[in-house]
Amino acid sequence: MRAFYVRLRSVFGEICVLKILLLIAIGFVVLAVIRSYQRSLNKPSAPAKRETIVEDMVKCAHCGVNLPRSEAIYSGGDFFCTPEHKQLGKK
Ligand SMILES: [Zn+2]
Numbered sequence: 191m192r193a194f195y196v197r198l199r200s201v202f203g204e205i206c207v208l209k210i211l212l213l214i215a216i217g218f219v220v221l222a223v224i225r226s227y228q229r230s231l232n233k234p235s236a237p238a239k240r241e242t243i244v245e246d247m248v249k250c251a252h253c254g255v256n257l258p259r260s261e262a263i264y265s266g267g268d269f270f271c272t273p274e275h276k277q278l279g280k281k
Pocket residue numbers: 250251252253254255270271272275
């Protein structure tokens with residue numbers, strides 16, 4: 191009978207260890223889920239927050255190609271795509 195109790199206790203002991211391990215595992219999983227959730231909250235949703243820089247498009251007075259204003263060469267009231275076209279002037 192005593193041996194039975196010892197065996198019972200050891201079985202319960204194993205169950206307790208398994209429960210503790212299971213709780214630790216669950217704890218890690220919960221922590222990982224919370225962390226990933228927080229990360230997804232902190233991370234800005236890419237399409238919504240991405241600012242699209244809409245730049246003015248200007249037309250080359252020589253060849254008529256459209257290019258951003260910042261890349262265009264302004265001369266005498268007209269925009270040009272390249273210094274060559276600026277030299278060639280308005281068509
Ligand atoms: Zn041009």
